[in-house]
Amino acid sequence: MPSYTATGLVLHRLNTGETDKILTLYTREQGKLSAIAKGVRKAGNRISGATELFTETRFLLATGKSLEVVQQAEIQQTFPGIRLDLDKMARATYLCELLDRLTAESDALQSAEIYDLTLSALYLLQRTDSYPDAVVHAYELRLLAAIGYAPALENCARCGEPLQGRQVGFSPAIGGALCNADRYRADDAHPLSFDALKLLQTLASTEPEQLLSLQPAPRTAGEVVRAMRWYIRYRSDRDLKSLTFLDTLRMTP
Numbered sequence: 001m002p003s004y005t006a007t008g009l010v011l012h013r014l015n016t017g018e019t020d021k022i023l024t025l026y027t028r029e030q031g032k033l034s035a036i037a038k039g040v041r042k043a044g045n046r047i048s049g050a051t052e053l054f055t056e057t058r059f060l061l062a063t064g065k066s067l068e069v070v071q072q073a074e075i076q077q078t079f080p081g082i083r084l085d086l087d088k089m090a091r092a093t094y095l096c097e098l099l100d101r102l103t104a105e106s107d108a109l110q111s112a113e114i115y116d117l118t119l120s121a122l123y124l125l126q127r128t129d130s131y132p133d134a135v136v137h138a139y140e141l142r143l144l145a146a147i148g149y150a151p152a153l154e155n156c157a158r159c160g161e162p163l164q165g166r167q168v169g170f171s172p173a174i175g176g177a178l179c180n181a182d183r184y185r186a187d188d189a190h191p192l193s194f195d196a197l198k199l200l201q202t203l204a205s206t207e208p209e210q211l212l213s214l215q216p217a218p219r220t221a222g223e224v225v226r227a228m229r230w231y232i233r234y235r236s237d238r239d240l241k242s243l244t245f246l247d248t249l250r251m252t253p
């Protein structure tokens with residue numbers, strides 16, 4: 001079996017057989033792939049720690065018939081600040097599910113960019129304090145941009161005119177924000193305040209460090225949660241499982 005090394009994050013794990021796990025990995029070199037880790041559920045297994053979620057691991061993988069086979073795994077870094085905080089862990093779980101949902105296996109085209117984006121989001125999530133959803137939405141918007149589905153936020157998605165007024169429209173089907181003339185022509189357009197549009201623009205483009213100092217009004221932050229949910233639901237056909245739990249946490253003061 002030919003083997004190769006890849007640095008990756010575990011997005012999903014599934015128990016199989018007596019002691020094995022099937023891992024969904026997102027690797028910097030190859031993008032998303034599935035690999036079987038044999039014997040990792042045995043007590044004292046050497047590499048079980050390297051197959052935890054939110055862990056950056058250097059893998060030695062062999063190409064198997066249907067799945068890659070993990071031969072060695074060495075932890076590069078863990079994110080203890082995420083594991084010890086329920087709010088952050090729920091968000092990190094969502095980011096991993098989103099990455100899994102929006103990418104296909106064997107597509108390495110943007111894998112280095114997407115991998116670095118994901119790692120950066122985990123770093124920021126460790127450090128974020130008052131507005132952790134800044135990291136979530138910035139990641140959503142940048143991941144969508146990397147795969148070619150960024151919502152239009154600067155100009156009307158339909159006519160291309162600059163957006164103005166106290167309220168604009170937002171339509172997942174048309175592809176983002178709509179001017180006041182076009183918002184009534186789209187079946188699925190929801191109103192979006194100009195403050196929420198500005199926040200979305202900032203989240204899409206600001207430097208990662210600046211995300212940590214954003215403190216939007218709760219009402220504006222809530223609008224952005226809803227707009228991104230509509231948009232991602234449209235792109236991925238359904239809500240993500242991890243969102244239900246995240247919503248519960250968002251509603252808990």
Ligand SMILES: [Zn+2]
Pocket residue numbers: 156157158159160161178179180181182
């Ligand atoms: Zn327009």
